[in-house]
Amino acid sequence: MNWSKSAISMAVVFGLSACGGGGGGDDSTPTTPTTPDYEYQAYACDAGVYEKAQELRIYQVMTEAFIDGDSNHDYNTGYGTSHHKGDLQGVIDSLDYIQDLGMNAIWLTPIFDSEGSDRLDATGYFTRNYFAIDPNFGTLEQARTLVNEAHARGMYVLFDGVFGHHKGNVTPSPNGLTPSGGSNPVSYPGTDNDTLEFYKEVASYWVEELGIDGWRLDQAYQVPIGAWGEIRKAVEDASAATTYTMNGETVNPLAYMVAEIWDGGGSQIREEGYGPETAPGICSAFDFPMRYAITQTFAVEESGSGGRDASNLASAYSAQIANPAHAVPNGFIGNHDLLRFGDLLQRGNIAEPSDAEYWNRHKAAYAFLAAYTGPITLYYGEEIGDEVPNFAEEVDNTTCADLGLCDDHVARNNGKVEGLPTGARTNNELFTANANQADLRDYVAALMTMRAANPALYKGERTTIATEHSADVFFDHKQAEDNTVLFLSNTSTGTITIDVTGEEIGSNGQLRNLLSNETIDIASGSYSIEIEGLESLFLEVVSPTAEGPQQGNGGGLVGTGPLADCNAADVAGDGPLGEGMWIRGNYTGGDGFNATPDSHQFSYKGDNIYQVVVTESQATSFGFKFASAEWNYEFASATGTASIANELAMSVASGPGTESTVVIPEAGNYVYSFEINAALTGGTMMISKCE
Structure with missing residues (x-):
């Protein structure tokens, strides 16, 4: 079966059931396993872990496509348009850059030994040895250095866990366990329950060995919800027994786990990821419904569908009402299986890199992400508006795999980090951002710094502010303890002036722009807020009212006629x-x-x-x-x-x-x-x- 995710548009319409997280192909069909004759133990989500996780600003790298830091460790083949020479040393060399972006965590696509030089092996998503580092990426000591150096900079490290499928002939664990099942999908668990215990050992081992802070979980729907509860508990137990130093304090690894369930509607994420409140499975999952709302509003999604207004964003937030109480969605826009935002702008014939609108739409989308409630993830290169030149014109579905231009892996292009090689290290071609790239990068860094300083943005209680311009301007009131912020996003290209009363937004004093430090005064109990096309405003409510925003009941549920x-x-x-x-x-x-x-x-x-x-x-x-x-x-x-x-x-x-x-x-x-x-x-x- 072709495991390509290139038919994203069909996936959106027909349920978005995820295929191979790394792309590529295999001759088996992944299916959700049947319920085994085993009674899983239920474990509640750790409130402390997932309260802390809301602060995460994760930077994702596709390991083999990122930075060539060590010419002794190369795959030289892979899916996508990169040099395929990325390695652990390249990530180490980039840590200062990632820190300067304001990110406080790194997610690496799988780095475990896949024992081969096939294009699919380079993704890491079909491993044979879960307890060894792939020599094409580097060494165990380089992995240890990466984790330690990240921690020294106040950054967490997440590994990518593929616990629902493997390459076959898996190397036994240190305790002599192997998963049952030949390749895809894993028979889960086996009659002797080795599979569950094996993956508990994998998940715990790297926490104990390197002090990693958790896992991104590939194709999490392949694993029964109850099993996730037990694996999650194993990670939390290992974290409680492990310490390292961060920001001068002795801490335990974070133990955060976030699932990939590619679902644009959210029902599969709830049913096969989060699970019921009485027996939670996953506590955090990537927010695919919000991702599609963002791209449909500010660009187009992969199918070319776009042109949605600000109500589309509000609807995506409203949809979260259906999530169980323990759910902590993770906001994102791009990853290694999706088109880059810049390529989506071009696919929709909206803007080219030579246009100011191209950069303004990037700023609008990433400002919305910066205001997202919950942890967020930024894909490498998005901070400079990266895109694959001429992709929209050149892609040919009959040859896209050979050209590296299929939808599901075209975004795996060369990493571009200021002052580091853009291709093979031996070529010594160092990347220097142009003016537009540097401007967007600085804006993203300012957004992340502001987000870190304002808990209302990442964990505040939301109230939508209704105005006559709600179709064009997304308007949120967010409050966390003594921090209150208004977030406005103009999804149109024209300047709009919004008049609101202090009562409506819960303010009786100045509003301060968190990025420019400019202020807006209240006059006769009202505010006049001007917002330019595609502009985003983060306004601190300097003097919030005790009552908060007064928006009424928002209408009933029973129509007329x-x-x-x-x-x-x-x-x-x-x-x-x-x-x-x-x-x-x-x-x-x-x-x-x-x-x-x-x-x-x-x-x-x-x-x-x-x-x-x-x-x-x-x-x-x-x-x-x-x-x-x-x-x-x-x-x-x-x-x-x-x-x-x-x-x-x-x-x-x-x-x-x-x-x-x-x-x-x-x-x-x-x-x-x-x-x-x-x-x-x-x-x-x-x-x-x-x-």
């Missing part, structure tokens, strides 16, 4: 569309848009109206379309989001990446309705709770 009628009688036939219609999506039971369950099939009510009442058993969120079985008709909200109880414009949503999202804030019966227009090209729609 015929589209809100939960009891309308059926009319015979399929109506003007002439065929059955369903809510198709990545809700539980929707099979990633593939299923057409009876519970989600529309009935025709007459007057061009179609309706179905669905019982939602709990708060949830998901992506959806109104579509026929053969996809002859596909409709969704014209804006990409579907707010409850509001009549919305509906339009044709043909092809991948055009689905809408809805947040169901509480359990109950909800009627989904649409009224098709005479041309069968759109109409109106509504989702309303039944009284």
